[in-house]
Amino acid sequence: MTHRAMPQTRVGRFGLIAALVAIALFIACSAAAPARAADDPLSSWNDGPTKQAILDFVATTTDEASPNFVPPAERVVTFDQDGTLWVEKPMYSQVVYCLSRVPDVVKAKPELADVEPFKTVLSGDRAAVATLPQADLIKILTATLTGMSVEEFQAAAQKWLDSAKDARWHRPYTELTYLPMHELLEYFRANGFQTYIVTGGGQDFVRVYADRVYGIPPEQVVGSAAGTKYGYDKQGKPFLTKEPRLLLNDNDAGKPEGIHLMIGRRPHASFGNSTGDRQMLEYTKAGDGARLSMLLLHDDAEREYAYGPAQGLPDSKVGTFTQALYDEAQSKGWIVISMKRDWNRVFSFAE
């Protein structure tokens, strides 16, 4: 063996090892591939045109060879929260939270005990509370959502979320989230989309649980927002106080306006369930290339609720899915998700 032949032999040996490793990796990957395909990322969605529309949208926007390809950094999808990601009936959970805070507010300000609407709330008369006019509701929201530091609010909301349970399923509100929508969030993220919540609900309230519950961090929660005021405590430490000054009413036209303010990009896909989401879905669908606008129709009284004139069902104060909205969806190519038809499971706790 010559001096020159030695290294060649070594190179040859390493080349063989490299080839064997490459073959082993190829076999391992080939074997794993069918298993992954069988592992449907949207397994709670029944096969059909609704599910297919989602799969097609993601396929065309993530395929570099497609004219609809969207670079990963620009992939944005927005989700309404109440009635789209979780249950909004019979009352928005944030309103339930605010009502639960009234006794503490009155304890701190006893003079409110005989003042409406606090008097009615303290009476415990649920029927009377349910019919409080909008102006009274705003008084309750203002008294319970503002005037404290951001950290005090977060702690109070967290405490309530940890203990409160809904009246129908007797579960924490954060469990009343829709399993198919969880799958959808994961599926979009796995395909490089940023998933935002764009809610008419309070931005600070939703941020308390969105990361833990949906995997959506605070900076990706857009919601109705009041201003804060910067100040210092007695030790000179700065803090922010929540103020009764509305910056953004993130409903209706406020949704695209909030999206521009907070995200600065037009979403490629949006999901909603009511007239409050109309402009967000219009704005999304009006963009260039492939765009997906979807509305969730609550037509499953057995597993969840059924409401909205679109199904000839009674209208309600919350989550109004009107006939006009349904007609606009049809005319503009938005896709209506039927909870009853399109979802084989609704909640993770129920088969």
Place this chain on the structure above:
Amino acid sequence: MTHRAMPQTRVGRFGLIAALVAIALFIACSAAAPARAADDPLSSWNDGPTKQAILDFVATTTDEASPNFVPPAERVVTFDQDGTLWVEKPMYSQVVYCLSRVPDVVKAKPELADVEPFKTVLSGDRAAVATLPQADLIKILTATLTGMSVEEFQAAAQKWLDSAKDARWHRPYTELTYLPMHELLEYFRANGFQTYIVTGGGQDFVRVYADRVYGIPPEQVVGSAAGTKYGYDKQGKPFLTKEPRLLLNDNDAGKPEGIHLMIGRRPHASFGNSTGDRQMLEYTKAGDGARLSMLLLHDDAEREYAYGPAQGLPDSKVGTFTQALYDEAQSKGWIVISMKRDWNRVFSFAE
């Protein structure tokens, strides 16, 4: 050889291959490590306590064994823009942009030609323009930044950025960005931090170039923001019009308020250069664990500018670095970056 021995032998051979590959990888990585260390990510920063403070902060917040460890998802660093990431003298570039738009505004509304402050701007008398009072400046900003669609504004701003040049270096404004701050942005991002701009300047204006110039996407630009109004064009296509309605004055206390609104997390590090950044730096530094607040002092008249009473230099309308701010930095452990002492290069176009 028994039937049972066969697989054992195979396992043994694959084990040997795996071990060899592991050793080869270890050698390759060990060889590469010193090369990477020599490739200083902050090479425009001179060695010394300022640079060391940055390196120490990143080391302690990214080391899982450190009590100051911050999970990647929570790592946020905020940067002021004018005077911190790029030149702000002799006039904010956005103001230069607005002044450049006045002829077009007057063309569309000829009645403004004889109305102040438009008359003065059209006269071309730079000295007179430079002394326009705040109220007149607001009239110019309102006339040139609002009343058009978001897309029209973006196109006009982009066109100006592509063609306008500053009077001193005769370069596009987007080249007047500080090389050491570019390195810092990259360094933070390489260590898992989200890098936000938090500017007193217009959010929509900065978003036009922040992604291209700094690698900071629109959703990570927080700035002074006016409202938008949702509407439809003649074909029924929705669009947003920029309105003269201030939502967020992202200066002074407005910076932590804007950070809460748009990010919802307290930054772990913040960089500024003037009194308008004071509250942001206070808010950052008041958080738990390791926090870094830094101020850039413009003390290099030769390579850039020198201004601010902190160096006994004349005060100016923009970027005021007062003695009080300097004293607060000293008392609160903020670090003052001296452009002259700490940066061996200022711009990428100048050695």
